[in-house]
Amino acid sequence: MDKKSKIIITLLVLIILGLITFLVVDKVIVKNSEQKNGDKVSSTSATNSTNESTDNNTTIGDNEGIDITNTQENSDEQNTLKEDKDKEYVYDVEYESNVSKESYKIGNRTLYLKDIKVPYINIKSDDAEKANKEIEDVYKQAIKQYNNGISDETSYVDECSYHYYINDNVLSVVIRWAFGATDVPEDNYYTCNFDLKTGKKLEYSEVYKNAGFDSSNIDSKVESAINTKMKEKSKDMKDENYPEGTNFDTYDKESKDNYKEDVKNNTLKYFLSEDGKLNVVVELSIPAGRGEFPTIIEIYK
Helix, strand or coil, rough: CCCCHHHHHHHHHHHHHHHHHHHHHHHHHHHHHHHHHHHHHHHHHHCCCCHHHHHCCCCCCCCCCCCCCCCCCCCHHCCCCCCCCCCCEEEECCCCCCCCEEEEEEEEEEEEEEEEEEEEEEECCCHHHHHHHHHHHHHHHHHHHHHHHHCCCCCCEEEEEEEEECCCCCEEEEEEEEECCCCEEEEEEEEEEEEECCCCCCCHHHHHHHHHCCCCCHHHHHHHHHHHHHHHHHHCCCHHHHCCCCCCHHHHHHHHHHHHHHHHHCCCEEEECCHHHHHEEEEEEECCCEEEEEEEEECCC
């Protein structure tokens, strides 16, 4: 083989080796690039999942009053209980009002229709349906009082608002409304409690057990809390201020009896507030004005 042929064969071998090297390196680069892109997609997906999880913990502000923080659960099991899956378990509802004015004045105070707020319980159950009808009745009462104020320029809705709390699987709703005219506004309350696993309304015993009490101590704890609250209400009362033949103990006992009667008749109002604290509404007997005042009392362990 002459020298020229050897040179040509050597060049061809080098060219072939170069092409093989290029193809191998290119394949490695493409593979690494795909792996990096795959890692990037997984990282983005994980970030979005984290963000969605964080967004599901919603802080609910107070409804003109106490600051309340509620954690909104979003498990598939619980969402099946919702009538509307795009809304929270409790939200403002607007019923037909049929009023002639959006606001009116009594003295220096302006009353607004928009300040009358009641909740809708977004649970698909017979108990929730019944509760929503009862809540609608509260709204109708408030609108009637509002309309009376427009015509007589004396009546007014001092407040009609609500709060709700979610503790584990317990949803508690409490509505407060107070109507005024020539007398001091009188507080009224409506409460309801639901199991978010079943959609059923919870009885008093179920709620106080959830708060850490039992049948052996609940009544004594409530009576102790009533006694404490009565002392606060009567701290400026002297013995001579009580009607003849009565004293602090007289009214303290009447208040405790009111609680017992409500429990017996299944008419007691109760709810769990923040951190699962048990609250009951008791008609406190006070030797002044109307004599009995519905009062929310927190029960301590």
